[in-house]
Amino acid sequence: MDISIIALALILFLAVFAIIQYNKLIRLNIQVDEGFSQIEVQLKRRADLIPNLVEAVRGYATQEREVFERVVQARAASTTASTLPAIAAADGALTNALRGLLAVAEAYPDLKSSTNFLQLQEELATTENKVSFARQFYNDTVRSLNTAVKTIPSSLFVGLAKVGEREFYEVDDSAVRNAPNVKF
Amino acid sequence: MADFRALESVNKRKTFFLLFFMAVLVWSISYLAISAFGGSGAGVIPLAVLITLVSVWGSYYASDKLVLRMTRAKVIRYEDNPNLFNVVSEVVIASGLPMPKVAIVNDPAPNAFATGRNPEHALIAFTTGLLGSMDRDELQGVTAHEMAHVANRDTLVSAVAATTAGVVALISDILMRMLWFGGGRSRSHQNQMPIFLAIIPLILAPIAATLLKAAISRRRESLADATAVSFTRNPAGLRSALEVLARDNTVVEARSSAVAHIYIESPLDASAASKLFATHPPIQERIETLRRMEANPLGSN
Numbered sequence: 446m447d448i449s450i451i452a453l454a455l456i457l458f459l460a461v462f463a464i465i466q467y468n469k470l471i472r473l474n475i476q477v478d479e480g481f482s483q484i485e486v487q488l489k490r491r492a493d494l495i496p497n498l499v500e501a502v503r504g505y506a507t508q509e510r511e512v513f514e515r516v517v518q519a520r521a522a523s524t525t526a527s528t529l530p531a532i533a534a535a536d537g538a539l540t541n542a543l544r545g546l547l548a549v550a551e552a553y554p555d556l557k558s559s560t561n562f563l564q565l566q567e568e569l570a571t572t573e574n575k576v577s578f579a580r581q582f583y584n585d586t587v588r589s590l591n592t593a594v595k596t597i598p599s600s601l602f603v604g605l606a607k608v609g610e611r612e613f614y615e616v617d618d619s620a621v622r623n624a625p626n627v628k629f
Numbered sequence: 630m631a632d633f634r635a636l637e638s639v640n641k642r643k644t645f646f647l648l649f650f651m652a653v654l655v656w657s658i659s660y661l662a663i664s665a666f667g668g669s670g671a672g673v674i675p676l677a678v679l680i681t682l683v684s685v686w687g688s689y690y691a692s693d694k695l696v697l698r699m700t701r702a703k704v705i706r707y708e709d710n711p712n713l714f715n716v717v718s719e720v721v722i723a724s725g726l727p728m729p730k731v732a733i734v735n736d737p738a739p740n741a742f743a744t745g746r747n748p749e750h751a752l753i754a755f756t757t758g759l760l761g762s763m764d765r766d767e768l769q770g771v772t773a774h775e776m777a778h779v780a781n782r783d784t785l786v787s788a789v790a791a792t793t794a795g796v797v798a799l800i801s802d803i804l805m806r807m808l809w810f811g812g813g814r815s816r817s818h819q820n821q822m823p824i825f826l827a828i829i830p831l832i833l834a835p836i837a838a839t840l841l842k843a844a845i846s847r848r849r850e851s852l853a854d855a856t857a858v859s860f861t862r863n864p865a866g867l868r869s870a871l872e873v874l875a876r877d878n879t880v881v882e883a884r885s886s887a888v889a890h891i892y893i894e895s896p897l898d899a900s901a902a903s904k905l906f907a908t909h910p911p912i913q914e915r916i917e918t919l920r921r922m923e924a925n926p927l928g929s930n
Binding site: 476480483487567568570571574575578579581582 | 711712715716718719720722723724725765769860861862
């Protein structure tokens with residue numbers, strides 16, 4: 446009689462414990478997915494912004510063909526990339542190309558003072574910040590998930606939840622990584 | 630010790646201990662009420678709890694609307710200030726929180742605050758003076774500090790602190806009146822404890838509660854600075870924003886001690902309150918802590 450009550454309580458306790466651990470893993474995994482879709486949203490925003498920016502600069506700086514081509518190519522590469530490392534690499538390349546474009550713009554005072562360009566510049570500054578914060582948020586969620594996958598007790602439920610370690614979003618450019626605040 | 634994760638956990642632990650002392654204080658004053666005043670003393674406790682709960686939790690629940698009215702802040706839309714909205718939505722992405730309402734207070738003194746009962750009802754407000762005196766990085770630092778208050782549920786923490794401090798103050802107050810107006814008349818002979826001995830704790834308890842409440846507020850400010858850095862990974866932005874605030878001498882117009890604790894910088898004169906009663910840590914101390922974080926960045930992960 447007593448033993449059966451104890452056994453029942455123990456089973457109940459273990460069941461609740463298992464549910465909590467299982468849910469924790471699932472929740473972290475969903476957060477990683479959400480974090481990644483946030484990166485994609487911001488990358489899309491940036492890609493949509495670029496044609497306008499290029500047009501604005503081209504009107505003043507016609508001879509800087511090379512810079513425009515780099516931006517257009519990097520943009521094309523970023524919209525076609527599909528795997529996570531490829532997306533991250535294209536993202537880094539585009540950030541660099543844009544930095545080059547804005548450096549060119551510095552040399553044209555008329556361009557720099559046009560309201561259209563100033564507006565685009567602010568849009569680009571905020572989008573770059575959003576991209577970099579989205580990367581950072583994603584990597585934080587990956588870090589929490591990977592820690593849970595590797596540490597006891599949550600690691601015991603990895604098989605049940607069908608959740609595994611996820612990849613970090615690494616932009617291969619030290620300047621990008623150290624500069625979450627882009628000032629143009 | 631100079632990285633934001635360590636600072637966050639230290640401040641959270643200290644808040645916990647302060648709230649624990651608060652609970653001990655409430656328990657002690659209740660014990661005193663029962664032991665020194667008998668049945669009528671015991672009756673005071675639920676009365677005090679009820680009055681404080683109604684007054685504090687009403688203002689907690691409607692905090693966003695109430696503070697809007699008290700500070701005369703105006704909620705704005707994207708079109709009203711695109712740059713500010715851009716900065717706020719950047720920090721929103723970094724924090725993973727929902728987008729708060731954004732408001733502007735028409736006031737030349739630079740300051741900002743956050744309120745709202747939960748992240749879904751959050752409101753952050755900036756004075757026109759702040760918007761005029763800060764660059765993008767500094768504004769981002771201030772926004773991150775305010776969003777950190779939202780993330781750390783500081784409206785809730787300060788409501789809990791205000792409730793317990795209120796209960797202590799009310800119980801002490803009622804018991805004092807009972808002493809003065811012949812509360813001891815019927816029981817003065819049966820009481821174990823001489824009634825005059827109760828006066829000292831009755832005077833000290835509300836002071837202790839106020840001190841604890843201020844200490845909790847200071848902890849939450851330090852915590853918000855650390856959490857802000859976890860959002861932006863840029864201690865320099867917030868540090869230079871605080872330096873702008875430290876240099877500034879104008880005082881918020883619609884100032885009132887009732888809303889002092891929610892601002893990023895105390896809107897009251899430093900001389901008006903001693904360090905122990907201050908709702909904010911000294912601004913130089915906060916600047917120094919952020920400087921240490923800059924020297925030892927934990928961006929390596």
